[in-house]
Amino acid sequence: MKLQRHGVSACLLAVTAASAVALAGCGSDNTPTANASGSASAGSSDCATGQISAEGSTAQGNAMDAWTQGYGKKCGASVTYNKTGSGAGVTSFTAGKVAFAGSDSSLKDTNQPAADKRCGAGNKAVDLPMVVSPIAVAFNLKNVSKLTLTPDAVASIFAGKITKWNDPAIAKSNPGVTLPATTITTVHRSKDSGTTDNFAKFLDAQSKSIWTFGTGQAWKAPGGKGVPGSADVVSAIKSTDASIAYVDGADAKKNSLVIAALDFGQGAVELSTDTIGTAVAAAKVTQTGSDIKLTLNYGLKQAGAYPLGLVTYEITCQKGLPAAQSKLVKSFLTYTSSDEGQDAAAAAGHAKLPKDLQTKVQAAVATIS
Structure with a gap:
């Protein structure tokens, strides 16, 4: 699937889910700890244990249900995702109540400053496309x-x-x-x-x-x-x-x-x-650092294309989260953007990220620290 690219190096990430899933091996919400054995792995990064909360988009809810359960079994951590809608998710993220937000739209110019402020002086909140719906x-x-x-x-x-x-x-x-x-x-x-x-x-x-x-x-x-x-x-x-x-x-x-x-x-x-994949192939990708935004052509009339859809994002801090929390966010999103995670999303009724976009998302997630 070919995608147009504009901008600097970037990455994507988007995780969606819609219900709270509690799994074994939790610590406090902001203090996940490294896996003691170090043997399990999520995608290409080590597991983290502990507990984090996230909320937002209902569109990625089925994928998030599959992901929170799959990651919990794999790594023994608890990721709780509340399906409150994109607007509520972004509001909770900027207020520092959750580790990441799921959103059906990338951050607007009007709410980017508040999201950046949440990440601390000089840090940026990034949009990471994760689910095609x-x-x-x-x-x-x-x-x-x-x-x-x-x-x-x-x-x-x-x-x-x-x-x-x-x-x-x-x-x-x-x-x-x-x-x-x-x-x-x-x-x-x-x-x-x-x-x-x-x-x-x-x-x-x-x-x-x-x-x-x-x-x-x-x-x-x-x-x-x-x-x-x-x-x-x-x-x-x-x-x-x-x-x-x-x-x-x-x-x-x-x-x-x-x-x-x-x-x-x-x-x-x-x-x-x-x-829907044919329509996503015609999307424009704009990359700035580790922030990636897609512009779908909603007016597309190409044969065999269904341009009524969305790519949902995970919005989080590239830098600026508490160190232990950041480790769990990075590990979880590494899992969701892996082949295993994308297969789970597809089984839940979504479409997989195009391969080249998936690679960019994985690279972007790797920069979280």
């Missing part, structure tokens, strides 16, 4: 098990301009499908969310004349049903007939939601690791 457009419509939508139709639905399931704009893409004249219920995230930000970027890029609400982690369109997290979106879709939502792809598949295919003008494109 598609965003599903999932729906619950009685007697309809397959649906294709154009980006314009998706934008019109979430903007409140298409309100009935049998609207001509939907029917046109679904010949032979009997669509009811039922009112559409849209479901969105009520708390700041990186998934919302990436979904809005997609609508803005693909259907700018229809989607007039801009981008950002806060949902800005009127109407619809707002719920806090990804698990709540899944629950709302399952329990509400004639509903539609944007939701983390891994959660959609894990919970057997019905996912719409998207037609960008060259036929229906199903959500899969291959189609």
Whole structure:
């Protein structure tokens, strides 16, 4: 997978997860100690033991569940990850409450200074891409098990301009499908969310004349049903007939939601690791030191590409964490960016990092001290 590169040497890292996992062999939250035996290994670095806390993105939750369990078994350490959403994760990180944050977006210029300050004088907080996650457009419509939508139709639905399931704009893409004249219920995230930000970027890029609400982690369109997290979106879709939502792809598949295919003008494109991988291959990579940011082309209309997705980040201090805590963060992220860690993420429903990007992430993690 080829990626464009811009900037200086860099690295990435992103770990996601969504639930607290306590494993054996813990010390205090800020004082992990080296593995006494020194025999176990996470990726290419030695294990660390002890305990750290992290929080943030729900999109990387399934990967983080797999990672915290896998690393705990391998190294006897406890990494607790709370799925509170990207905005809450970054806020907790900058306040010094967690060792790293999971985020569906890289640090913005407006919150970079606070994140840097948390790392101490002269130190930087870095963005480390770790998980590739598609965003599903999932729906619950009685007697309809397959649906294709154009980006314009998706934008019109979430903007409140298409309100009935049998609207001509939907029917046109679904010949032979009997669509009811039922009112559409849209479901969105009520708390700041990186998934919302990436979904809005997609609508803005693909259907700018229809989607007039801009981008950002806060949902800005009127109407619809707002719920806090990804698990709540899944629950709302399952329990509400004639509903539609944007939701983390891994959660959609894990919970057997019905996912719409998207037609960008060259036929229906199903959500899969291959189609999201094709879109990530077209991303621009900007590197500054050990900070790596990806810019996805949300307006991509390439055949076989599914450009509705995100790359989630782990945000931490390259330098400046307490020494023992830094060792555990570095060891854990070395594991998540290893082949073993990426295989675990794929088994949890995500796509693996492209090989060249994975190499850069591993190099970036190695600079944490």
